[in-house]
Amino acid sequence: MSTSQDGKRSTAKKPRPRRRARHSLSREMILEAAETIAVRDGLDGLTFQALGKELEAHPTSIYRHFRDKDELVLELIDSLRAGSYGGQLEATDSWREDLRVMARHIHDHYLRYPQFALQMAARTTRRPAEFKNVEFALDALVRAGLPPEEATSTMRVFGNVIRALSSMESGLHALDDNTRRGDALAWEVEYRSLSPEAYPRIASMSDHLTSIGDPHVFDQAVEMLLDAVETRVAVLSASTS
Amino acid sequence: MSTSQDGKRSTAKKPRPRRRARHSLSREMILEAAETIAVRDGLDGLTFQALGKELEAHPTSIYRHFRDKDELVLELIDSLRAGSYGGQLEATDSWREDLRVMARHIHDHYLRYPQFALQMAARTTRRPAEFKNVEFALDALVRAGLPPEEATSTMRVFGNVIRALSSMESGLHALDDNTRRGDALAWEVEYRSLSPEAYPRIASMSDHLTSIGDPHVFDQAVEMLLDAVETRVAVLSASTS
DNA sequence: GAAGCAAGTCATCGCCATTGACTATAAGGT
DNA sequence: ACCTTATAGTCAATGGCGATGACTTGCTTC
Structure with missing residues (x-):
């Protein structure tokens, strides 16, 4: 029991260990993996391929538990919310x-x-x-x-x-860092250099912006x-x- | 003037009329086409292929005017805002x-x-x-x-x-219609049927929700x-x- | 009118979600 | 204990996406 079956899966250096056990996947496990990925790599990193790798399962296996990606994401949002507040x-x-x-x-x-x-x-x-x-x-x-x-x-x-x-x-x-930095700087620099004639209020209060x-x-x-x-x-x- | 050159481009039933003139594309034209598509088909419909078809140009031609899709979308947002308020x-x-x-x-x-x-x-x-x-x-x-x-x-x-x-x-x-309808109905139906013991305030005020x-x-x-x-x-x- | 280069084109890449066919396997009836 | 059957997991393939680099064409400039 320990040598043959267990060995196949846990030692797996790089090749896929044949096939996962029959009920070794569940909605809960998938959602858990999805949260891990989303928190680590962002929502863009949450792909079926990434999920497959995280779960050590074939990417399309997820389709046996969720109709499509939208259903998965919505459920993930729900579970995050429930766990958080x-x-x-x-x-x-x-x-x-x-x-x-x-x-x-x-x-x-x-x-x-x-x-x-x-x-x-x-x-x-x-x-x-x-x-x-x-x-x-x-x-x-x-x-x-x-x-x-x-x-x-x-x-x-x-x-x-x-x-x-x-x-x-x-x-x-x-937002990515560059974009954010640019936007934040706009308020510190560009708004300070507007002409007092055209924008008197901004000019007089720019210190507080x-x-x-x-x-x-x-x-x-x-x-x-x-x-x-x-x-x-x-x-x-x-x-x- | 009408037979050879004009004929090639305007009558174009389905084949591509050779090639666009040299400066027949511009940032403005592309943004205009992008707005048309986005308003008609939504932001998801705004692809390089759709842009290419709308402009009767090769999809990748747009890359000569915008570094990537993000730059295009941001500029589109800016131009919409300027035009609107x-x-x-x-x-x-x-x-x-x-x-x-x-x-x-x-x-x-x-x-x-x-x-x-x-x-x-x-x-x-x-x-x-x-x-x-x-x-x-x-x-x-x-x-x-x-x-x-x-x-x-x-x-x-x-x-x-x-x-x-x-x-x-x-x-x-x-949001798509089904989702929206379901969410709206929740406030009309589900919130009315919550138990008064667990949620006394909701129960007593559900008429106004x-x-x-x-x-x-x-x-x-x-x-x-x-x-x-x-x-x-x-x-x-x-x-x- | 020749040279040169920017603008438009094309083939192609790698990634994505999704599908339909298949295949091993666990459960359940006999 | 066996055989059947539904099904969870797998796989190859599809079609669409953004993006890249090599190419080619036609406008401009001298």
Whole structure:
């Protein structure tokens, strides 16, 4: 049992060890290998050939488990999301802090997988992890003092802004270095050298201009939205009293 | 004039008419053809072969004008942007209205080219159209009453949120119909049938839940940001008086 | 009108996703 | 214990993609 069969597969210097065992492949294993490759080489490196090599299986074997590459990628995105922002959200007595924490949570998840960010943002998952987030955000907004209708629409705005911003910031990280450097430099150099006549505001404030990828933008956006909620609540309670 | 030379090229039923004239190709012509193809068939349809057919030239001729496909696509994006939100922004006496109009302007541009939206959002253009927008937004925020530092960072937040949200909404339109329908239905059906015990907030508010692609989200996000600016200005003027 | 070179062409490369035919193998009935 | 059968894994082939390098043609310049 150990000499013949095991030997064929594990010692394999370079030639393919005949054939894999019958049920030695599964959706889970393939997704795992896909994540390894995607994290290491980026989404472009995720090819059937690469998968085949990573799994020590024939590239087309994957077609027995996934209809096509799209199905594989979508499922991979789902599994990443499930693994990343699972359940550890817990409400405190500050709705503001709760929403802030959730935002940062999601933001970090997107930044962890820059290659997928663009495709992740627009898709609905319909899985427990997502339900939990929605419930959590709704609860916080109701505790803040918003009536049901406004809580739902505000939740949608808050969630979409968070995902969209995170996705964009993350997508920036996925650009190649030269491109990114050029874009960042543009804000530091080109904007400073614009004529004060044509662009008076830019000229007078160019010292404060930061690049498009400034990570502080996300935090400020979150705070501004939270401020808006607070103001709205104050207006509502004033009008009812 | 009409028989020999003209006949060869214009009547061309199917065979290639020998060879194109020496300077009959240019960056502009190629970009124009690329836009035609991309708008008609989507970004995936934009291949060198398709370009060759559209231009009635050999596919590889394009390499004499663009180093590679990436250069072509980036330039195409730039030219679309320049053509779309050109100069017609004009300041009124309401900074709020000005920023609102600008937001809608950019939003519409992104929705016009869903195929490009994802790649457009994260890139800096460094062209007059962009300078003009930045100048316009900065001016509006200063008129609103923000000090220079806050005006610049707020401008960045405002711009990024607008572009990111537009890009996401637009990217949604680029999804295939089945996927989009399934995602939209999830919010109407699946979220309504979640157990009230596990998800009390969702259960009690499910009537108000709208899909992730709700176009109203963009408008509300803009209003919330503008509200936050207004509140901030009020706080600042209160503390200085 | 000859020379020279840039612009257009062509054959070809290597990589990709996907398919249909095949083949070994594990499970299950007898 | 055997034989059958469905099926997971394999393989060769297809067609499309971006890209390259050698070539050839026709415009320009002297």
